[in-house]
Amino acid sequence: MVSIKDIAKKAGVSISTVSYALNGSTKVTKETSERIIAIAKELDYIPSAAARSLKKRETKIIGVYLTDYSGAFYGQLLQGMMETLTQNGYELIVCSGKESHRFLPERMVDGAIILDATYDTEELLSHAERGHKLVVMDRKIDHPNISQVLLDNKAGATLAIDHLAEKGHNKVYVVKGPEESFDARQRLEAVRKAVQRYSHIEYIELDGDFNKPSGETAAKKIHDEFSGPVGVFCLNDEMAIGMFNYFSGKKLKIGKDVHVIGFDNIETAQYIHPRLATINYSKFKWGALASELLLKLIKNQEIDHERINVSLVEGDSVGKR
Incomplete structure (x- = not known):
């Protein structure tokens, strides 16, 4: 990779002169600056974002860390974040995995x-x-450099x-989420209460993992035990849709x-039949608010x-017993 040192060598000037030229400083004459910039383009020089951020103490980039990107949940959430940040x-950048954790300390x-x-x-x-400034959406942390914007999971459940x-x-199954999920734990705690x-x-808990396959697995269990109409609360819509998939070919x-x-x-x-009853909230607003708090x-x-806040959306997937 081409460095400032390479440009300085070809231009016959000092490294500091190249740095001044590339940063638009008036300490370098117009002619020298234009020659250095031309050489930088010729060598296909790409500025180091890390070096630039250390100098200016900002990158104008925000990282959002997600457990994964699967499912239909993240689109509106990320759109809310992106629009708010772009306006400011x-x-x-969307990050996942341990290696990306270094973006903050670096x-x-x-x-x-x-x-x-x-x-x-x-x-x-x-x-x-x-x-470092952080906003958490999936846990409670008390620190002056950390803010939190959380769903009212307990009200929704x-x-x-x-x-x-x-x-x-009078018989209700609950399909749980992954144990490491803050939202899943809060919803389950509220359900039990x-x-x-x-x-x-009669209350029965079934394992789930916030994805369609785990919803299908729970549906099979319910099908095998069926003795009369039952209510089922899936702790997210992905698992509920998995349940729809399973029962689409069954008599039940x-x-x-x-x-x-x-x-x-x-x-x-809103497009599956019968319409899924569910707990609603604005994912766009959640993402936008997280961005607003971080910028503050x-x-x-x-x-x-x-x-x-959350609200109930009624649907024909839940009828009277």
């Missing part, structure tokens, strides 16, 4: 938004202690259980025998933690 002169990004269950809280606190109970269901208010409800029907409610209101939910942190402005 920043760009967004100051290749100006701050980070975390929705990554595999990113250790201790590591995030270590970054914050060094002055309570709405789902209440909806099934109001429809007269909510069912205690309904002494007539969604909305008649198996009454399903999801969580997230992904776009697909970077500017050392005062901030408060935020919460994203």
Whole structure:
């Protein structure tokens, strides 16, 4: 890779002169600057983002860390982040995996938004202690350099259980999410608390992993045990759609025998038949708010933690028992 040293050698000038020229400094004459820039283009010189960020103390880039990119959940969320950042002169890069964690200590990004269950809280606190600005969307952390914007998972899960109970269901399955997911844990905690208010409800938990295959596996279990109409709360829509996939070729029907409610209101939910009942919130707003909070942190402005409200979207996938 071509360096400033290579340009200086070919131009017959010092490295500092090349640096001044490439950064538009008036310390170099117009003629010398134009000659250096021409040589840089000839050698196909690419400036080092890391070196530039160390000098200017900013990159105008924000990193968002995700556990993975699968499923229909992330599109609107990332769009909300990107639009807010673009309006404020920043760009967004999407990161996943341990290797990308070095972007923060190496100051290749100006701050980070975390929705990554595999990113250790201790590591995030270590970054914050060094002055890095962070917004978390999947955990609670108390630190002046960290803000949080969380879903009201507990309200959403309570709405789902209440909806099934109001429809007269006295046997309810809950398809869980991955154990490392903050959202899944909060939803399950609220479910367990909510069912205690309904002494007539038989409550059964099934394993899930926030994806369609785990929804299909749970559906098979329900099918094998079926003895009458049941309610099912899938802790996200992807698993609910997996359940639809399984029962599409079976005699038991969604909305008649198996009454399903999801969580997230992904776009697909409104197009499947019968319409999936689910818990709704604005993923765009969630992403936009996370970006807004991070930009305020970077500017050392005062901030408060935020919460994203949820609501119930009724659908024919849940009927009366």
